[in-house]
Amino acid sequence: MKTSLGPLQYCWSKEKVNQFYQQVAESSIPVVYLGETVCSRRRQLKFADYLALAHMLRESGKEVILSTLALLEAPSEYTELKKQVSNGEFIIEANDMGAVQAAKELGLPFVCGPTINNYNLATLKKLHQWGMQRFVMPIELSKSWLNHVIEAEVTATGAPLPFEIEVFAHGYIPLAHSARCFTAKQQNLPKDNCQTVCLSHAKGLLAQTQDQQPLLRLNGIQTQSASQIDLSSEIAQMKQMGVNYFRVSPSSLKSVALAESILTSKPKTEPLTCNGYWHQTAGLVHI
Structure with a gap:
């Protein structure tokens, strides 16, 4: 099993993002997801900037996957999505079925992100037929x-799954996306x-109950868990099950x-x- 570093879910300055990925390049982390997955109005980095970071990370020995938006709201966002999919160098993490369709039309492999509703083996095998190489469990x-x-x-087949498995195992959990932005x-x-x-x-932004108990974390149009998921105590069992990647969401x-x-x-x-x-x-329980 390998560690993967998920895409940044927060809006940071370009300087801070560059500093972060310079540290990633100098680390031993083997797999890195890169790109804006929450809101297209976060324009500190353009697609060309993400490509430049992807080249830098690849040169340092990382496997780089370009992550796409989880919620497409405008034709311009689909146009940008198709640019990402057809970049010609890196596979994508599809976080919306529009990204799956765009990759399928071009015959390109992709990773299925955690925001796509894969709830049964039949769906997973159909996505694999369309080009899915790995899926991140919802x-x-x-x-x-x-x-x-x-x-x-x-x-059914006497063989293991024909695609890789990744588990979102550490970080603030993306619970929902909305067309409205609470932060604004x-x-x-x-x-x-x-x-x-x-x-x-x-x-x-941390949202609390009336009793001042942490409840949710509001991140633009995204709602997250107030607490971080931590499955580090499950690593041995994940390896035994055949999980390929343990995702840390930064x-x-x-x-x-x-x-x-x-x-x-x-x-x-x-x-x-x-x-x-x-x-x-x-989900908020700790066992």
Whole structure:
């Protein structure tokens, strides 16, 4: 099993993004996802900037995958998506079925991201026919579901799954995406003229209950978990099941060191983490 570093989910300055990926280039992390997945109005980096970072990371020995938006809202965004898909050098992580269709039309391989609803083996095998090389398990599914899918394929064909498996295993969980932007709304700004207020919230906005208990994290049009998922204690079992990649979703510059060491260091019980989905219960629970 290898570590993968998921795409940045937050709006950071171009300088900070470049600093982050320079650290990634100098690390031993083998697989890196790169690109804007949340909001097309975050324009600190253009597609050409992401391509330049992808070249730099590839030259440092990384496998680079270009991640696409999870929610397409305008024809211009689909035009930009097709540019990403047909870049000619790097495969994409499709986070929307529009990206799957664009890759399928060009006969290009792709990774299926965690925001695509893959809930059964039949769907996964159809996507594999269309070019899917790897799928990231939807975050609300469990190890029991994954075991069932793996065993069903072995029972039916006598062979393992014909595609790779990746699990979103550490970081703030992307729970939902909306056409509306709470981050702009709470500043009384319209979404179309949001002044990129996400730049002021490097880890999103924490929403609490009336009892001051952490509930959710609001990141532009994206709603995340308040706590970070941490499946580091499940690494041995994941390897036994046949999981190929343990994804770390970055939230700060410290995420590079964490991703670099998580497969080799002894798992630690951290406060404010959750793993409920993996154990087939409420996601915010820590077991």
